[in-house]
Amino acid sequence: MSPRHGRSEAPGGVTVRQVGIVGDIATVARRSVRSLLREPEALAPALLIPTFFFVVNIGVLETFVERVPGIDYRAFQVPVAIIFAVTGISRASMLVIDIQTGYLSRMLVTPVRRTTLLLGLMVADVVLALGLSIVVVIMGFAFGVSFGTGPLGIAVFLCLAVAWSLAFTGFPYTVALRTGNPAAVNSAFLIFFPFAFLTPAYLPREFMAGWMQTVAAWNPVTYLLEAMRSLLSQGWDAAALSKGAAAIGGLGLVTFIMAFRSLARRVSTG
Amino acid sequence: MRVFGDKRAVDGVDLEVAAGEIYGFLGPNGAGKSTTVLMLCTLLKPSAGRAVVAGHDVVESPGDVRVRIGVALQEAALDERQSGREILDLQARLYGLSATDRAAAVERAVELASIGEAMEDRVKTYSGGMKRRLDLAASLIHGPEVLFLDEPTTGLDPVSRAQVWDEVRRLNRELGVTVFLTTQYLEEADALADRVGIIDSGRIVEQGSPAELKRAVGADVIVVDLPDDETAPAAEAASRVESVAAVTRGRHGITIATADGAAAVGSVAVALSAAGLNPEALTVRTPSLDDVFLMATGYRMATAASDAAAAAGGPGIRHSSVDTTAAGGARR
Numbered sequence: 001m002s003p004r005h006g007r008s009e010a011p012g013g014v015t016v017r018q019v020g021i022v023g024d025i026a027t028v029a030r031r032s033v034r035s036l037l038r039e040p041e042a043l044a045p046a047l048l049i050p051t052f053f054f055v056v057n058i059g060v061l062e063t064f065v066e067r068v069p070g071i072d073y074r075a076f077q078v079p080v081a082i083i084f085a086v087t088g089i090s091r092a093s094m095l096v097i098d099i100q101t102g103y104l105s106r107m108l109v110t111p112v113r114r115t116t117l118l119l120g121l122m123v124a125d126v127v128l129a130l131g132l133s134i135v136v137v138i139m140g141f142a143f144g145v146s147f148g149t150g151p152l153g154i155a156v157f158l159c160l161a162v163a164w165s166l167a168f169t170g171f172p173y174t175v176a177l178r179t180g181n182p183a184a185v186n187s188a189f190l191i192f193f194p195f196a197f198l199t200p201a202y203l204p205r206e207f208m209a210g211w212m213q214t215v216a217a218w219n220p221v222t223y224l225l226e227a228m229r230s231l232l233s234q235g236w237d238a239a240a241l242s243k244g245a246a247a248i249g250g251l252g253l254v255t256f257i258m259a260f261r262s263l264a265r266r267v268s269t270g
Numbered sequence: 271m272r273v274f275g276d277k278r279a280v281d282g283v284d285l286e287v288a289a290g291e292i293y294g295f296l297g298p299n300g301a302g303k304s305t306t307v308l309m310l311c312t313l314l315k316p317s318a319g320r321a322v323v324a325g326h327d328v329v330e331s332p333g334d335v336r337v338r339i340g341v342a343l344q345e346a347a348l349d350e351r352q353s354g355r356e357i358l359d360l361q362a363r364l365y366g367l368s369a370t371d372r373a374a375a376v377e378r379a380v381e382l383a384s385i386g387e388a389m390e391d392r393v394k395t396y397s398g399g400m401k402r403r404l405d406l407a408a409s410l411i412h413g414p415e416v417l418f419l420d421e422p423t424t425g426l427d428p429v430s431r432a433q434v435w436d437e438v439r440r441l442n443r444e445l446g447v448t449v450f451l452t453t454q455y456l457e458e459a460d461a462l463a464d465r466v467g468i469i470d471s472g473r474i475v476e477q478g479s480p481a482e483l484k485r486a487v488g489a490d491v492i493v494v495d496l497p498d499d500e501t502a503p504a505a506e507a508a509s510r511v512e513s514v515a516a517v518t519r520g521r522h523g524i525t526i527a528t529a530d531g532a533a534a535v536g537s538v539a540v541a542l543s544a545a546g547l548n549p550e551a552l553t554v555r556t557p558s559l560d561d562v563f564l565m566a567t568g569y570r571m572a573t574a575a576s577d578a579a580a581a582a583g584g585p586g587i588r589h590s591s592v593d594t595t596a597a598g599g600a601r602r
Contacts, residue, residue, distance in 0.1 A: 014375055016337045016412045017366040027363040035351045102347035106408070109311050109341040110364040111333055269315040269332075 018111035028112070028120020032091050036124045046089055046132055050081035051139065058143070061202060071204070072233055078140040079228035080201045083221060085132040086165035088192045091121040092172035092185045099180040099266070114267045118173060118259060122166060129165035133158050145232065153231040156241070163248045164224050168195075170255020177262035195221050220247030272305050273317040279305040280316075281472035287450060287465075289415075292442050294463030294480075295452040296563065302472040303452040304344060307420045310450065311341045324415045337365065340414035340447075344421045346405035350394035354385060354404050357393065358411055365412035375411050382437070383407035399430030406437060416448045417441065423458060431458075438462055456559040466559065470567040480559055487557040487565055488515050490531025492538055495523040495550040507545035511537045518564055523549075525561060 019027070036042075054077055062073040095118075098104040107117060137154065147153045175188040198212070199221045205213055216222045227244025230237035272280040280302040287293040297303050308314040310323050312332035321328045324338035348357055358379045362372040380389050383403045385396070393401065402422065409417065419438065423431040439462065441447045453459050459466045460480050468476040468483075476483055496504050498521055505517045505524050513534040516527040528534040531554035542549055 014367055014371040014413055018333060018337065019364070019366040023366070024364070027360060030363075031349070031352065031356070031360055034356070035349075038351055098349070101349075102343055102345050103349050105313060105343055106341070106347040107364065108313055109336060109339070110361070111336045111366070112364045269313060 018113075021113055021116060024113045024116035025119050025123065028107075028116050029123035032094065032121045032124035033127055035094055036091070036128055043128070043132075046085055046128075047135060050084040050132075050136055053084055054078070054081040054136075054139065054143075057202065065203065068204075068207075072145070074140070074143045075145045075232040076204075076229060078136065078145050078232060079225050081136045081139070082133055082161045082228065083164070083196055083201075083225065085136050086129040086161055087168050087196060088172065088189050089125065089128055089132070089165060090169040090172045091124050092169070092176040092188070093182060095121060095173065095176045096180060096182045096185050099176070100182075104266075108267055114263065115260065117267075118263050121173070122169060125169050126162055126166060129162045130158060133161040133165075147232055148235045149231045153236075157228055157231045160224065160228055160244055160248065163245075163252070167248050167252030167255060170252065170257075170259040173259040174255070174262045177259065177266045180266075195219065199225060201225065220251045223247040271316060271318040272302075272309060272314060278472050280309070283467075283469065283472070283474050285467050285474060285477065287448060289448050290442070290446050291464045292438065292449040292451060292462050294459035294466040295450065295469060296454070296456065296459045296466055296559070297452075297469035298454055301469045303454075303469055304420055305472075306469070307341075307343075307418050307450070307452055311339060311418055312336055337412070338415045340409035340412070340417045342402075342405050342409040342417075342419050342422055344424065346398075346401040348393045348401055348405060348408075351392060353392055354383065354389040354396070355380065357404065358383075358408055361408045361411045367412065375413075379407040379411050382410065397430075399426055399433065402426060402430060402434060403437070406434065410441065410447075413445070414447065416450065419449060419451045421452055421454065423453070423455065435461055456563065460559050468563055468566050475566040476562060483559065483562040484557040487561045488527035489529050489556075490527075490534075491555055491557045491561050492526040492528060492531055492535055493523060493551075493553045493555065494526065494538070494542070495552075496547065497550075498522065500547050503545055504542055504547050504549070507541045507547065508538050511541050513537060516565065520564075525564060527557070527561070527565070531555070 057077050057080070058074055065071055065073045065076070095104070098107075104117070108114075137158070147157070149156070171191055172185055172188045176185050179185070198215045199219050200208060200216055201221075205216055205222070208216060223240075223243040224247055227237075227240045227247075230240040234240070271278065271282065283302070283306055285293075295303050295306065305314065309316050310321055310328060312328050312335050315329055323335045326334040326338070328335050352360070355376065358376045359372065362375050367375055383389065383400075383406070385400045385403060388396065388400060393404065396404065406419075406422065422438070423434050426434065435458070438449055438451070442449055449462075451459070451462060463480060465477065465479050466483060467474050476486075478486070494504060494508070501519045501521075501524055505519045508514055508524060508526050509517045511534065513530065514526050514528050518525045518527075526534070526538060535552055535554050539549070539552060
């Protein structure tokens with residue numbers, strides 16, 4: 001951690017100092033969350049898309065898939081709805097606007113710790129992902145879905161969803177910091193499709209074509225879905241949960257390295 | 271010095287600003303003003319050389335510099351989704367002000383911005399002048415020792431511009447804030463600055479108080495309006511007049527520096543007439559910073575008025591090419 005810089009008795013008699021990392025994160029997060037709450041229109045697609053797919057998928061496939069003994073297709077689809085809701089949501093568009101308007105520069109001339117400019121935005125992402133996940137879980141309850149692992153399972157389920165969402169935010173933040181271009185950030189959403197659809201989103205892996213099974217085996221979302229489904233229908237499955245956590249951790253490691261390197265490059269004075 | 275690829279954006283800027291001074295950094299677009307400010311504000315490292323702000327090196331101790339400076343960059347950099355008060359509060363938090371200090375600092379800044387009840391509204395509803403005043407108030411929230419203002423009135427209407435000028439004067443006078451002001455408006459530097467540095471192509475070409483710089487041009491200036499094709503012979507004819515110190519050719523005439531305009535204007539008129547030239551007008555006036563800039567760089571700078579005219583689609587040449595001829599003695 002870099003040393004703190006401070007001085008006292010500025011004109012006006014106030015003490016000015018560099019804040020600790022937690023204080024800086026709280027300050028940046030406060031603004032990010034407030035902006036989030038002021039853009040309810042931005043939340044609508046994040047709720048409508050998973051609701052649409054959840055209802056349509058159940059309507060089209062439930063009867064067919066439930067011919068296989070042991071599958072509760074509504075429970076099978078709740079994790080898919082969660083993935084659709086929380087994958088790719090981020091405050092990257094806000095970051096791009098800050099870059100374009102010069103507000104990022106305004107913050108950079110303050111003693112704020114540079115990494116907190118991203119971490120603070122991610123706090124808002126966590127808040128949003130948690131809110132969306134809770135709504136989808138409630139929707140699942142409304143469709144008769146229950147958790148075999150009880151309240152603790154629900155908590156773990158939500159943690160997996162939020163952690164996945166956070167791990168994925170590294171992509172849009174990287175694009176935002178590298179390009180400073182809102183169109184590029186919107187295009188970054190396209191990476192969602194292979195992650196979301198080249199998976200056992202509609203059917204268990206064993207019913208997929210051979211090549212698709214191979215692709216899905218390399219997709220971290222496969223393990224996330226299977227971990228979340230285990231909490232709904234199988235009870236505590238340490239192997240499935242470990243694989244899901246590892247998938248999130250692996251992706252998060254890659255995307256966070258990309259994002260924080262991009263931040264370092266963006267705020268570099270060289 | 272700051273180099274971008276092959277281009278030296280800032281090349282040989284050597285200046286010292288005293289505590290409590292308002293320093294005007296004057297130059298056209300692309301002269302290197304903003305690059306200099308970015309280096310002094312720790313947002314850009316110099317490619318070579320050293321800068322010390324408020325007693326701290328901008329490269330070795332950027333954190334110590336940041337807690338001591340306030341910066342209002344060229345565009346009012348504000349988050350339009352927040353209210354004015356929220357922006358001020360966030361700014362105070364970033365500088366680590368305690369809750370008590372923060373509340374007091376925000377109230378002071380609210381008063382300074384003087385945008386009334388609009389302080390509670392989102393910034394996207396503000397006019398350009400309101401945004402600029404809020405930007406200025408935000409940059410002062412922590413009571414900086416040095417305030418950097420990068421073209422603070424560009425794009426503002428005359429009323430808003432006058433308000434910003436008044437505020438800068440008041441900050442300097444009442445709080446003793448040292449102000450480093452970049453501008454492309456001559457009258458702004460003339461009205462505000464204790465000292466002015468003129469930068470062109472990344473180099474400081476003149477430096478001094480506005481009065482000193484104007485005196486250096488000469489006690490008076492004679493402006494001769496001529497057709498473009500007559501400026502060369504007119505400059506040659508005028509330069510032979512004994513009391514003429516320097517002659518500068520522009521597109522629409524010549525500018526003559528002299529110690530005594532009233533005494534020299536007759537001789538100049540005779541010399542031009544003898545050369546077969548018929549000036550459209552001869553005007554004697556005291557020198558302006560524009561004349562200083564013209565003599566130093568070979569360009570005429572924009573004024574706020576010409577800028578407004580250009581923005582409205584009217585005439586207003588930003589940089590008119592000129593030749594300067596020293597005559598009858600040194601230019602300075």
